[in-house]
Amino acid sequence: MYTLFYSPFACSLAVHMALEKVGNPFRLEKIDIQKGEHQLQAYGSLNHRKKVPLLKHDDVFIDQGAAILIYLADLHPETAMMPPSGADERSAAISMLFYLSNTLHPAFSIAFHPERFTHGKVDELFTKAIEKIETILSEFNEQLATQDYLTGNHVFVADYYLMSMLNWLPLFSMSLACYPHLAKYQQRMADLPEVQRAFEKEASQL
Numbered sequence: 399m400y401t402l403f404y405s406p407f408a409c410s411l412a413v414h415m416a417l418e419k420v421g422n423p424f425r426l427e428k429i430d431i432q433k434g435e436h437q438l439q440a441y442g443s444l445n446h447r448k449k450v451p452l453l454k455h456d457d458v459f460i461d462q463g464a465a466i467l468i469y470l471a472d473l474h475p476e477t478a479m480m481p482p483s484g485a486d487e488r489s490a491a492i493s494m495l496f497y498l499s500n501t502l503h504p505a506f507s508i509a510f511h512p513e514r515f516t517h518g519k520v521d522e523l524f525t526k527a528i529e530k531i532e533t534i535l536s537e538f539n540e541q542l543a544t545q546d547y548l549t550g551n552h553v554f555v556a557d558y559y560l561m562s563m564l565n566w567l568p569l570f571s572m573s574l575a576c577y578p579h580l581a582k583y584q585q586r587m588a589d590l591p592e593v594q595r596a597f598e599k600e601a602s603q604l
């Protein structure tokens with residue numbers, strides 16, 4: 399049995415989408431980061447890094463969103479959430495997942511909490527983070543002019559990860575108006591049943 403420790407509409411949403419795609423019963427444990435529940439001892443005893451997502455799979459605990467996504471894709475090859483080892487598309491799919499996790503997600507983390515990352519000017523760091531996000535959105539917009547999903551014409555777990563982050567743009571008064579291919583991509587992703595189920599369940603938990 400899987401248990402996902404998540405906060406509504408945080409990056410854990412990507413893992414939620416993947417679990418919906420797998421389709422086996424799973425439990426959701428809400429750790430509301432807006433209320434600081436991730437800082438509480440009860441959660442810290444499960445995940446000393448005090449972040450979501452955390453996945454419990456029987457006796458195994460695994461954190462780091464990208465790692466969890468690969469873990470689930472590997473355990474459920476029938477879902478085709480990652481290209482299999484040896485497939486031509488595998489390198490691009492892994493590379494994209496790492497790019498999201500080590501470049502785009504940290505830019506959002508800085509934009510959310512610039513004060514955590516500098517002893518200097520918070521406003522300047524915030525502006526830099528937003529510029530980084532815009533640069534990456536432009537890059538993806540260009541790629542999506544000629545393909546339906548991030549690394550081609552198949553949905554892989556990196557798409558769930560990006561989808562969870564696109565949802566944060568309005569929090570920074572940003573939109574996809576200047577990124578038409580990315581806007582169409584967001585709609586295409588929003589139409590997927592696993593994405594719809596995850597959104598609906600998390601919206602009901604706000």
Ligand SMILES: N[C@@H](CCC(=O)N[C@@H](CS)C(=O)NCC(=O)O)C(=O)O
Binds near residue numbers: 436448449461462
């Ligand atoms: N490196 C971690 C980062 C996870 C992360 O930053 N999660 C955020 C939610 S999107 C969180 O728990 N934030 C709470 C906080 O930083 O106080 C991963 O990739 O899973």
